[in-house]
Amino acid sequence: MVLARIGIFATLLLSFASSAMAKDFPVGFFGPLSGPAAAYGSESLAGAQLALEEINAGYLGSDKIKLIPADDTASPGVAAQAVQRMIDIDDVVAVVGGSTSAGTAAAIEVTKEAKVPQLSPLAVDSALTLANNPWFARIAQSSTTWAERTAEWLKKDKGAKSVYLLVRNDNFGIPLADAFEKKAKEIGLELKGKIAYEPTSREFRPTLATVASAKPDYIVLWGYYTEAGLMAKQMAEMQIKFPFYVGSAIGIDQYREIAGPSAEGTYGLLYYLAGSIETDAGKKFVQKWNERYHRTPTQYEGMGYDAMYVLADAMKRAAAKGGISKQTIRDEIFNTKAFQGATGPITILSNGDAQRPLPMAELVDGKVKLDTLLK
Amino acid sequence: MLRTAKESLSQQNDFASATSQNRNDWIVFAVIVSILWSVPLSLGGFYLYLGLAVAIYAISALGLQTMVGLAGQLSLGHAAFMGIGAYTSVLLQKTLGLPFLVTLAAAGLTAAAAGLLMAQLIRLSGVYFKIATFGFGIVVHQILSNWTALTGGSAGVRGIPVISIIGFQVETRTGLFVCEALTLTLIYGLLVRLSHGKIGRAFRAIGQNEAAARSVGIPVPRYRMIVITLGCAIAGIAGAYLPHLMRFLSPESFTWYESLTCLIMITVGGLGSLPGAIIGAAVLIVAPEYLRDFAQYKMLAFGVLLVASMILLPKGIAGAGAALSRRKRIHAR
Amino acid sequence: MNLSLQLLSGLAVGCIYSLVAVGFSMVYRAMGLVNFAQGDLMMVGAFVGYSIIISAPALPFWLVVPFAAALTASLGYVIAQSALWPAIQRGASQTYLVLLTLGIGIVLSNGARLIWGANPRVYPIPLTHETIRVGQYPVPAVYPLIGLTMVVLIVGLHLLFTRTWLGLALRAAADDAQTASIMGVNRRFASAASFALASGIGAAAGVLYAPITFVSADMGMLGIKAFAAAVLGSLGSIPGSVIGGLVIGIGETLGGQLVSSEYQDSLAFLLMIGILLVKPTGLMGKRG
Numbered sequence A: 001m002v003l004a005r006i007g008i009f010a011t012l013l014l015s016f017a018s019s020a021m022a023k024d025f026p027v028g029f030f031g032p033l034s035g036p037a038a039a040y041g042s043e044s045l046a047g048a049q050l051a052l053e054e055i056n057a058g059y060l061g062s063d064k065i066k067l068i069p070a071d072d073t074a075s076p077g078v079a080a081q082a083v084q085r086m087i088d089i090d091d092v093v094a095v096v097g098g099s100t101s102a103g104t105a106a107a108i109e110v111t112k113e114a115k116v117p118q119l120s121p122l123a124v125d126s127a128l129t130l131a132n133n134p135w136f137a138r139i140a141q142s143s144t145t146w147a148e149r150t151a152e153w154l155k156k157d158k159g160a161k162s163v164y165l166l167v168r169n170d171n172f173g174i175p176l177a178d179a180f181e182k183k184a185k186e187i188g189l190e191l192k193g194k195i196a197y198e199p200t201s202r203e204f205r206p207t208l209a210t211v212a213s214a215k216p217d218y219i220v221l222w223g224y225y226t227e228a229g230l231m232a233k234q235m236a237e238m239q240i241k242f243p244f245y246v247g248s249a250i251g252i253d254q255y256r257e258i259a260g261p262s263a264e265g266t267y268g269l270l271y272y273l274a275g276s277i278e279t280d281a282g283k284k285f286v287q288k289w290n291e292r293y294h295r296t297p298t299q300y301e302g303m304g305y306d307a308m309y310v311l312a313d314a315m316k317r318a319a320a321k322g323g324i325s326k327q328t329i330r331d332e333i334f335n336t337k338a339f340q341g342a343t344g345p346i347t348i349l350s351n352g353d354a355q356r357p358l359p360m361a362e363l364v365d366g367k368v369k370l371d372t373l374l375k
Numbered sequence B: 001m002l003r004t005a006k007e008s009l010s011q012q013n014d015f016a017s018a019t020s021q022n023r024n025d026w027i028v029f030a031v032i033v034s035i036l037w038s039v040p041l042s043l044g045g046f047y048l049y050l051g052l053a054v055a056i057y058a059i060s061a062l063g064l065q066t067m068v069g070l071a072g073q074l075s076l077g078h079a080a081f082m083g084i085g086a087y088t089s090v091l092l093q094k095t096l097g098l099p100f101l102v103t104l105a106a107a108g109l110t111a112a113a114a115g116l117l118m119a120q121l122i123r124l125s126g127v128y129f130k131i132a133t134f135g136f137g138i139v140v141h142q143i144l145s146n147w148t149a150l151t152g153g154s155a156g157v158r159g160i161p162v163i164s165i166i167g168f169q170v171e172t173r174t175g176l177f178v179c180e181a182l183t184l185t186l187i188y189g190l191l192v193r194l195s196h197g198k199i200g201r202a203f204r205a206i207g208q209n210e211a212a213a214r215s216v217g218i219p220v221p222r223y224r225m226i227v228i229t230l231g232c233a234i235a236g237i238a239g240a241y242l243p244h245l246m247r248f249l250s251p252e253s254f255t256w257y258e259s260l261t262c263l264i265m266i267t268v269g270g271l272g273s274l275p276g277a278i279i280g281a282a283v284l285i286v287a288p289e290y291l292r293d294f295a296q297y298k299m300l301a302f303g304v305l306l307v308a309s310m311i312l313l314p315k316g317i318a319g320a321g322a323a324l325s326r327r328k329r330i331h332a333r
Numbered sequence C: 001m002n003l004s005l006q007l008l009s010g011l012a013v014g015c016i017y018s019l020v021a022v023g024f025s026m027v028y029r030a031m032g033l034v035n036f037a038q039g040d041l042m043m044v045g046a047f048v049g050y051s052i053i054i055s056a057p058a059l060p061f062w063l064v065v066p067f068a069a070a071l072t073a074s075l076g077y078v079i080a081q082s083a084l085w086p087a088i089q090r091g092a093s094q095t096y097l098v099l100l101t102l103g104i105g106i107v108l109s110n111g112a113r114l115i116w117g118a119n120p121r122v123y124p125i126p127l128t129h130e131t132i133r134v135g136q137y138p139v140p141a142v143y144p145l146i147g148l149t150m151v152v153l154i155v156g157l158h159l160l161f162t163r164t165w166l167g168l169a170l171r172a173a174a175d176d177a178q179t180a181s182i183m184g185v186n187r188r189f190a191s192a193a194s195f196a197l198a199s200g201i202g203a204a205a206g207v208l209y210a211p212i213t214f215v216s217a218d219m220g221m222l223g224i225k226a227f228a229a230a231v232l233g234s235l236g237s238i239p240g241s242v243i244g245g246l247v248i249g250i251g252e253t254l255g256g257q258l259v260s261s262e263y264q265d266s267l268a269f270l271l272m273i274g275i276l277l278v279k280p281t282g283l284m285g286k287r288g
Helices: A002-020 A038-059 A076-090 A101-114 A143-157 A173-187 A205-214 A225-237 A247-251 A253-263 A280-293 A299-321 A326-334 B002-043 B045-070 B078-096 B100-123 B126-146 B173-196 B198-208 B210-215 B220-246 B256-269 B274-290 B292-311 B316-332 C002-031 C038-055 C061-089 C094-116 C142-163 C165-175 C177-182 C187-209 C217-232 C238-258 C261-278
Strands: A024-031 A064-071 A094-097 A118-120 A136-138 A162-168 A190-197 A218-222 A267-269 A339-341 A344-348 A358-364 A367-374 B163-165 B168-170 C131-134 C137-140
Touching (some): A024 A038, A038 A064, A064 A076, A064 A299, A076 A094, A076 A101, A076 B045, A094 A101, A101 A118, A101 A136, A118 A299, A143 A218, A143 A267, A143 A358, A162 A173, A162 A205, A173 A190, A173 A218, A190 A205, A205 A225, A205 C002, A205 C238, A218 A247, A225 A253, A247 A253, A247 A267, A247 A358, A280 A299, A299 A339, A299 A344, B002 B045, B002 B173, B045 B256, B045 B274, B078 B100, B078 B126, B078 B220, B078 B256, B100 B126, B100 B163, B100 B220, B126 B256, B126 C094, B126 C217, B126 C261, B173 B198, B173 B220, B173 B274, B198 B210, B210 B220, B256 B274, B256 B292, B256 C094, B292 C061, B292 C094, C002 C142, C002 C165, C002 C187, C002 C217, C038 C061, C038 C094, C038 C187, C061 C094, C061 C142, C061 C187, C131 C142, C137 C142, C142 C165, C165 C177, C165 C187, C177 C187, C187 C217, C217 C238, C217 C261, C238 C261
Parallel strands (some): A024 A094, A094 A118, A162 A190
Antiparallel strands (some): A339 A344, A358 A367, B163 B168, C131 C137
């Protein structure tokens, strides 16, 4: 009874104190909002904005977050300059962003120098967290995790004996392929071959002919959805049929449009699949998104939403512990343990990487169907 | 008889206008350089950061202007030479621990060597050479992204070493800016000087009309070779600073779009004008910062700017300024 | 089996390069300028085709091609009249003209991105995913259409230039402007008409290429390779452009496999530079 009273008193005092010092905290967001990679940036921004609405309706008490978005056109130079500006002029307390690996790699050098915490929703390159940069964390798994889970799933769940790797020749594809190759060797999955292609390629027939003559059990692609779509389409045109793994492309409408009927039966590992998360947070998010936009959220929208919430949650805990600053936000982001996000429970590890469920899916009747949720 | 008199008269006029042009160029030089040194340093903060970016691209644009604007040798792969300079400098610093002044020189030399290689293609006449420079840019970008053992490939280079000059560590933005501004001032000054001399006149003659230049005895191929090598060397020097600004180096900073941006800089500033190259670089880097809400229109605006400046202001911003001041002077008389 | 299949797809892509290259050559001959916006006009044509298909789904595909070509040709006519002619009249330098067309290209590709969006568009017609059999090989159903259009267009151009008054006037204006103007051919009209014709051919190439892949605002980059094709076959020559396109198309498909797929983009240009060093005026050029 006494304790409860003290509790009420403390809450009152706390709410009084916080309302007296209600603040708008500027937070930066960057990602490609224009150009060919615009989907990654603008969809994660849309997710972040929905989260922001909820957060500013009292999640942080009377404190609010003011989001400052910037377009990095997926170019490292533009990303660095945009983030520098947020820090120098807008005096942001944190930066949410990095939707492509190249843009993120340039930006983390800026946030590290300025000691501003950065949380990326989508960047997967494993090199980003290798340096143990204390100011960078992400809620996307590293490319190593993606690749290793995929290799294990192919071997154990699908009984694959051999694979052929196709790799987009940039710092999205290469780290994924390297990690996959290593894991495959470890678990005894035979690699029939590996071909890296230029990101501008449109014509994969010569490549696919080589792949077909090697007769692998599975073709594994680490690339973007446009290439995935064209490969599936051209395989069908050449009447080559192999089980095809396309990574996160499977969740993108344009992949299915480009590939056409040949998209049917392809596999992919997604950042997030609406409906695969059975928790309250997971269900509530899909329902809210449906009410607002009359469709289910995409994987990037889900990731943007959760990135914003992981940050807000860290800020909330920082405030409870004494105050919000760049340093305390950083500490609390790294303290994130089993946060109940829309895309599943999220834990941030000490190197800045995330632990989170990954949905492996298959395209069945033109719809993305959950195969297994890899923990 | 009459004809020679006329000719000597026009030569005298040429000489008089050349000396006044000479003086004007140095006045403009003084104005630009003093703005360059005073504005970013006094504003500080993010403006200093923008100043760093402007200085790098201004150096690069000066090289391109000399090639394209002065001597009429269009290069569609300019960013590639910045890339060659950037990678040369950083890799020498990282692997051999060489001091920055040495690696800066090496960046210029390597880019010059690559430029000399590209200049061999001038055997391909006119139009053919232009598209070959584009091809050259693509090839260089692919080598930077694929020669992983040397360049680190598309993952880029991290851990850019701090610039150290004669034992002095350049750790602050101000320090870096001083280095860049010194380099820019020096190169700008040298180019102004050069443009008034025999070489500069030869460049301009080639730029205006190659056949006519040949007919008055200018060894055109040699001068073309010289100007291409020079322009590329300057791009290499500019490139050497880029990783220190971004603290990260990736082949994606040296794509065809970057080459195109450099071309827009010199065109908007005024084709053929050295100060125009610097103004163009400043406009293209600073303006988007103030139009952040219209980010998706940026490239469209650049394109419109390019077309409009070609149609309406063939001599660019610098040209318009010069015309205005000329008109004022006539009125004053 | 692989080799023949690849030859076929190399031929199909080569035809697309050829058509865009023909546009380069025509504009070069008529106006003396290298049109770096040619690839972007092809891209606009492909998007116009997309809009036609969306708004008139019943229209057969072979009719979409001329409609898109006509619309894009009128855009080309406007561009030539308003932006290019003043510069040509002033006797602007090559450098200036190249920069001007580069600028037009940027406006077109970024304008298209604003109009049709940043995501790639796929033609929602069965042809996009259909295959037919050529001999024993399955090939995309659009391949024969590409080959046919190419032949029709080249024959049509040949007849236009040799048999019609318009064609003769265009040729006269391109080869000897002064004489032509004495004969009453308006050079301004001749330039704009050639540019419009080249834009239309580019648009046809874009519409035919779309079912093989997809349409996106950065598709114009393909035009730069087509330029290498035009140069390789010697700029200004229509048969040269056709051969150049086919050489680059097939060279890329086969070379990409023989050498290394990482360097596929470089191949077209290395091929071009190599051939030009041996034969400076291109494959079909006169010795000079």
